[in-house]
Amino acid sequence: MRMFHGMVLSRFAMEIATGCVTALAGAIISYGATEFGTGWDDAGPQPGYFPFYIGLLIVLASLGVVAQAFTQHRRTGQVFLTGEQAGRIVAFAGPMVAFVALCVLLGLYVAMTVYLFAVMTIQGRFKIPLAALVSIGTAIAFYVVMEVWFQVPLLKGPVEAMLGIY
Amino acid sequence: MENFSNLMTGFSVALTTYHIAIMGAGVLLGILVGVLPGLGAPNGVSLLLPLTFTMDPISAIILLTSMYWGALFGGSTTSILFNIPGEPSSVATTFDGYPLARKGQATHALTLAFLSAGIGALFGVLVITGLSSWVAKFALKFSSPEYFAVYFLTFASFVGMGSASPFKTVVSMMLGFGFATVGMDTISGSLRLTYEIPDLIKGISFLIAVIGLFGIGELLLTMEEGLRFDGIRARVSPREVLKTIATLPRHWVTLLRSCLIGCWMGITPGGPTAASFMSYGLAKRFSRRGKEFGKGEPAGIVAPEAADHSAGTSAMLPMLALGIPGSATAAVMMGGLMIWGLTPGPMLFIERPDFVWGLIASMYIGNVVAVVLVLATVPLFASILRIPFSIIGPVIVVVCFIGAYTVNSGTFDLWLVLAFGLVGYVFKKLDYPIAPLVLAMVLGDKAEDAFRQSMIMARGSLAVFWSNGLVGTIMTIGVLLLLWPLLAAGISRVSGGFGRTPSIRLN
Amino acid sequence: MNSKMSIAAAVCAVIFGATAAQAEWKPTKPVEFVVTSGAGGGTDTFARTIQSIIAKNNLMEAPVVVVNKGGGSGAEGYVYGAGNAGNPYKLIFGTNNQYLLPYVAKLGYKPADMVPVASMALDEFLIWVNAEAPYKDIKDFVDAAKKPEGLKMGGSQSKDTDQTLVSIVQNATGAKFTYIPFKSGGEAAxxxxxxxxxxxxxxPNENFGQWKAGMVRPLCVFSANRMAAGAKVAGDMSWSDIPTCKEGGLNVENYQMPRTVWLPAGVPDDAVKFFVDVLTKAQQTPEWKSYIERTSQTDRFLTGDEMRSFVKADEEKAVQVFKKEGWAVQ
Structure with a gap:
């Protein structure tokens, strides 16, 4: 992952960014709460009362975080993420996101086989027969335990349908 | 003494070869469901339920409860080894269990967890045996204001002192409350914060958040540091187990306190989750090594485990005596009781003493059987850590997502886990505390319901929280605990300020 | 999801040959029982009882898988049902919330997204008071509730069957109740x-244990006739000794909750027929009779048009209340 080489994400920038995102989340919560009445009537707080103030508190505390970032993390040279670290994260998280997308399309069993096989051969540099054995074996083991023993159906896709399983 | 003779009759029912065999089978199945992703005690028990329709009720309940004990122990295993708590009540175990395992002391961590859990469970059964009639009446005193007071006390004991920025603690905890609000509101029946997205109607499951925050978040952190599990050599030897047993007496204060908290919360019934969090919080606060908590402190494993299990066992009493299920698993068992033709409630003790006392006796034996069996599996599970990371890493990912899928059988939750994973990673790197978020998600909606029910009962008057001795006492203890750091600072100033200076940060 | 499933069904049909398609519809893979309540709830016991009856009596070859989807007062399960249109492998178990929930909350499904299979029993409602309470009968109770401070009435959930009944009683008598919603009937008990x-x-089933132990007692039942006789429950009282509310002078004759079973809309008629057959057989077994007796429900089995007209009448009655109380969102 050479593309991140030399790049550095500073802690200060990340503190500000996170503060902004949580403030936005707080605003969305407060906004969602206004639909239900945010006051206090004779039967106590209305449905929107707690969410509204929860959202408001998040916004205020997030602003506090941002302010604190200026006093504590500005120009300190603290690093949130180096290029090298980012590369490692992407190398791990990329296949994971692809795995989730594959789950939604093809079901959990096929996706886990493909994912385990790909990670073992490409990143783990295992030999193909061993990787195939482990990945297919894991899928079958999960199938037997979940579907056959405990009758908990997991997400299945077109491949299982073609094979006539469930 | 009447209880004692009843118990002896109970033992004569429970101590048959057939029942011991059932216990062993139940415990082993339970450990399996506890360790497997997405299968918890409630699943396990409901899957076994159809099998028990043809059994005698005593054998059936022994099978189901043994499975429950096994699943509780199994759940602690994944908390410690992979940072993925199988049940809400084992979240607090991850705080110190996982770091200790990462230090290469997985065997030590697991053994400690199982032993304290076993002691907690036995303590719980002892309390049930001795106090059954008195305790059943006590639980009836609890109404919404008392429940709110208990949840308030849990928050107060857990969130008082921490090293994180107070702003970050507030953000984290309030986000937890916000997530807990999503979905149907019990009190008004309206759908809150769903923004017309059908997938949000059911709310955001606490388990999804935990799998993302702890499981995926931790993996991202591990990867980024370039650390790999295969660098850790988990020492696996039976001698390690024995050594850990020898260290146990050192924790007797923590054990006793945790067991008492657990029983109190199990009976009242605040539940095992509140118990484990409260116990962890108090252990941290009153320990001389408070700063070591979260970095693999043994007492940080002992406290939540002992409280969790003593609450879990003593919660069986309200279920049997009053028909209040303290947990999802207890609810399923109650369903079983009805299918077998028994009615949970005060009359059960009078009409079917053989059943009730047979069950109580089986809880003694079952927990001993469970501890022995689960200790035998320690080397097996600890050796999992020896598998190369490029295999076990992706397998943990798969395990996390299988677990997430089984919560609601929906694909939306898979994306949610990814999102929570990112939040967990960023929050940990920026020193946002994650525990308050989780605690708020678990107890937030319950606390809100109890508060609003109290307000409806009292027509909007806050005085209801000091309206009788019971609720007033719990609330006052809560307020004192919240103010504890300030009080402690005052005391140490008065006494000349020797010893450790407590941090005065209120967050 | 739907297109995937129908492809799957089509593929199955091809694999298993055209002969199967000619014959009556029969499940060839596990059937999912979708329970619109949490584990341990009334609907859960209902569905699992059916599951155990089917297994014991071999009423169906395909295995049964029970899935709990109780989020949002059961809305989660119905949304799931609506999302599986045309899939005959999802049997949805519920109560009258299937057609009433969409009136009081904006949800992601319409009642018409599911077709009725059967209504298998009617659960009764009673007014219960604490054993020590001073009210001898329903008249005493209503009089007490007419005092300015009113009385506190607990129930399961909000704007659901319990609160609807409380507001019906309120309108019929002019009494004043403060309704406190709890998570379940068990908590209210x-x-x-x-x-x-x-x-x-x-x-009945939610307060049974406490009544037996003499901690609470019933005042009257909201039914046209008294409940079926049975063994003595508390003292010399059995279920049939409880007066109807009408007898006691409370002008609310009938209020019952059906235990219903649905299939997603768009499933083949043969599939509906198949499950109607299975459920008809199930409700004739002694196990079903003992379930009915144990939970003190009324044994009334409705399918097809009978069920449709019951649903329509029940819906109209409830909607009147929703409108009056201002709960309706549509």
């Missing part, structure tokens, strides 16, 4: 036993 509330309107 314990709160009544502890005398934290003045009354609840629980189903």
């Amino acid at each position: 314990v709160q009544l036993a502890g005398a934290h509330i003045d009354a609840n309107v629980n189903n």
Whole structure:
């Protein structure tokens, strides 16, 4: 992952960014709460009362975080993420996101086989027969335990349908 | 003494070869469901339920409860080894269990967890045996204001002192409350914060958040540091187990306190989750090594485990005596009781003493059987850590997502886990505390319901929280605990300020 | 999802040959029982009882898988059903919330997204008070509730069957109740036993244990006729000794909750017929009779048009209340 080489994400920038995102989340919560009445009537707080103030508190505390970032993390040279670290994260998280997308399309069993096989051969540099054995074996083991023993159906896709399983 | 003779009759029912065999089978199945992703005690028990329709009720309940004990122990295993708590009540175990395992002391961590859990469970059964009639009446005193007071006390004991920025603690905890609000509101029946997205109607499951925050978040952190599990050599030897047993007496204060908290919360019934969090919080606060908590402190494993299990066992009493299920698993068992033709409630003790006392006796034996069996599996599970990371890493990912899928059988939750994973990673790197978020998600909606029910009962008057001795006492203890750091600072100033200076940060 | 499933069904049909398609519809893979309540709830026991009856009596070759989807008062399960249109492998178990929930909350499904299979029993509602309470009968109780401070009435959930009944009683008598919603009928039962509330309107099964132990007692049942006789429950009282509310002078004759089973809309008619057959057989077994007896429900089995007209009448009655109370969102 050479593309991140030399790049550095500073802690200060990340503190500000996170503060902004949580403030936005707080605003969305407060906004969602206004639909239900945010006051206090004779039967106590209305449905929107707690969410509204929860959202408001998040916004205020997030602003506090941002302010604190200026006093504590500005120009300190603290690093949130180096290029090298980012590369490692992407190398791990990329296949994971692809795995989730594959789950939604093809079901959990096929996706886990493909994912385990790909990670073992490409990143783990295992030999193909061993990787195939482990990945297919894991899928079958999960199938037997979940579907056959405990009758908990997991997400299945077109491949299982073609094979006539469930 | 009447209880004692009843118990002896109970033992004569429970101590048959057939029942011991059932216990062993139940415990082993339970450990399996506890360790497997997405299968918890409630699943396990409901899957076994159809099998028990043809059994005698005593054998059936022994099978189901043994499975429950096994699943509780199994759940602690994944908390410690992979940072993925199988049940809400084992979240607090991850705080110190996982770091200790990462230090290469997985065997030590697991053994400690199982032993304290076993002691907690036995303590719980002892309390049930001795106090059954008195305790059943006590639980009836609890109404919404008392429940709110208990949840308030849990928050107060857990969130008082921490090293994180107070702003970050507030953000984290309030986000937890916000997530807990999503979905149907019990009190008004309206759908809150769903923004017309059908997938949000059911709310955001606490388990999804935990799998993302702890499981995926931790993996991202591990990867980024370039650390790999295969660098850790988990020492696996039976001698390690024995050594850990020898260290146990050192924790007797923590054990006793945790067991008492657990029983109190199990009976009242605040539940095992509140118990484990409260116990962890108090252990941290009153320990001389408070700063070591979260970095693999043994007492940080002992406290939540002992409280969790003593609450879990003593919660069986309200279920049997009053028909209040303290947990999802207890609810399923109650369903079983009805299918077998028994009615949970005060009359059960009078009409079917053989059943009730047979069950109580089986809880003694079952927990001993469970501890022995689960200790035998320690080397097996600890050796999992020896598998190369490029295999076990992706397998943990798969395990996390299988677990997430089984919560609601929906694909939306898979994306949610990814999102929570990112939040967990960023929050940990920026020193946002994650525990308050989780605690708020678990107890937030319950606390809100109890508060609003109290307000409806009292027509909007806050005085209801000091309206009788019971609720007033719990609330006052809560307020004192919240103010504890300030009080402690005052005391140490008065006494000349020797010893450790407590941090005065209120967050 | 739907297109995937129908492809799957089509593929199955091809694999298993055209002969199967000619014959009556029959499940060839596990059937999912979708329970619109959490584990341990009334609907859960209902679905699992059916599951155990089917297994014991071999009423169906395909295995049964029970899935709990109780989020949002059961809306989660119905949304799931609506999302599986045309899939005959999802049998949805519920109550009258299937057609009433969409009136009081904006949800992601319409009642018409599911077709009725059967209504298998009617659960009764009673007014219960604490055993120590001074009210001898329903008249005493209503009089007490007419005082300015009113009485505290607990129930399960908000704007659901319990609260609807409380507001019907309120309108019929002019009494004043403060309604306190709890998570379940079981919680409302314990709160009544502890005398934290003045009354609840629980189903028989939810208060059975406490009544037996003499902690609570029933005042009257909201039914046209008294309940079926059975063994003595508390003292010399059995279920049939409880007067109907009408007898006691409370002008609310009938209020019952059906235990319903649905299939997603768009499934083949043969599939509906198949499950109607299975459920008809199930409700004739002794196991079903003992379930009915144990939970003190009324044994009334409705399918097809009978069920449709029951649903329509029940819906109209409830919607009147929703409109009056201002709960309706549509």
